[in-house]
Amino acid sequence: MSDNNTDALRNWLIVLAFIFILCLFIVFLAFLNIEGLSIEQRLDYGIKALTTTGTIFAGIALIINAFYGAKRAEAMHKSAEAANKSAEAALKNAEAAQDKQITERFAKAIEQLGNEKIETRLGGIYTLERIAKDSKDDHWTIMEVLTAFVRENAPLKKDEEQELPKIRTDIQAALTVIGRRNSKNEHENQRLNLSNIDITGVDLIKANLERADFISSNLEGALLREARLQNAEFYDANLRSAVLSEANLQKAYLSGTKLQQANLYKANLQGSFLPGANLHLANLAEANLQGTNLSGAKNLESYQIELAKGDRTTILPENLQPPEHWKA
Template structure:
């Protein structure tokens, strides 16, 4: 390689010497013929013309030679640039391979640490997985599946009716009368820190990295009292999930499946439940102030004592839903189907917003202000 670099300037120098020598020889040959053939009075003029002609010819040759070497230089530069690009591409591939290897190792270690008995180790694993999901788009959904599986495995739906000597709700009532809460009940109702952390990471994930057919599987979980403020749970499977007393303010539950879910006393203010499935869901005493329930399916849902102030129920389905004591002040019932709703009274709809598209039970009449 070094020999080729040394030969290039040497060859150029040799060509230059040959060119100058050829020019001098040619000049003297032409001058000789001009001196010998031309009359004495025209020799000087002819010599000048001959010199110009020679200079023009060799100038043209010089231009061609320069163009040739310029092309050679450009060719060499192109080859150098191509070689540099190949080197850079290889370096990038090596760096990517090293990064992929590092991500794989971090992922495997984090998944292993999820089963560690120490809470701080599990928390570290959860946040490590979140970091990997952000760094690697290809691993995003796999990590979401790992985290949802972690929640399902560690917060399964509990059945206190048969396995325990006393029902948890009954114990709470007795405990209220005694003005104290037994430690065992407090522990049962308290959501584990690592479960909450996993739910937080799931709720703030980059959903744009997911395919349309991918949905979070969080069915049959017990996450009472969970903090899911502004959580993105769009299209999530929350069938029969226990979300009693959960904080879901401004959460995105659009199209989510909450059939038979327990949302008793949950805070769903300003939550987006558009098109959500809430068939047989327990929303007793839940807060749905300014919530979007447009076209939601609430058939057979328990809405007893639910607060639906300024909620959007346009086009919602409420067949056989229990609306006893439901607070419907300024709720938008345009297009809602309430003909099969149970325990709905005239005074409840008087303060609601509706129109001719609202379908009421036969025993109720549209308020006068609906026709205004």
């Protein structure tokens, strides 16, 4: 309630108190001067009259207080509404300022990706990672930018150009950032496009690469230990000598994949699809092959599956029989 309303209420109560006292005095005197009554009767009637008068004035005081209380509540409600509107406006202004800042940071980072200096490109990559963490709405756009950066700068070479060079620092950084992403900010139909790239020897240990497409990509010697590769696609990809121990490859598509000498120790291949995959000397010790489709797999030997974990749902090439311990 405003100061004016508070002063008015105080003034009203002072006036009411003065009138009340004056009335009490008048009423009391009036009853004392009534003729024909004894002193006891006059006092009795006077006290009753005073009590009635006091009750009336108390009621009036309550009504006045209730009136100003309602006014005070109304003023507080209006004040609260004004405060809420101010807070909403401040929030909108803050969101607008944040959106503007993110847009500026994004534009600057994209510009840095095209810079000649490696340190500038790295700065752009890590700036994009921070934006992806700060803004869920920009997360997938940034993943698309980073995967495009990798495809553009690490394209698959022709056979006559094949080498085993050390992976570029900025390409490794971009893939590391992709592997650290929060996939909860993505839809089920959104997939990382990392097809037709050459990332020989890349370090993606414990990376999150769910729903990544590595179609026809070269990952020879890649370090993918404990990587999350559920629903990833490696059709016709090169994973020779790759380290995939304890990696999660549930429902991964590895048809035609080159897995010669790959280390799949304790890898989870449940429900994965490997028809035509080349598994020459691949380590399948303690790998989970339950529900795995290995029909038409090339160079797969009985000793390899003896060391693996499978069951009746595992589909083997026609020349191989499931081990006895799979039937238990």
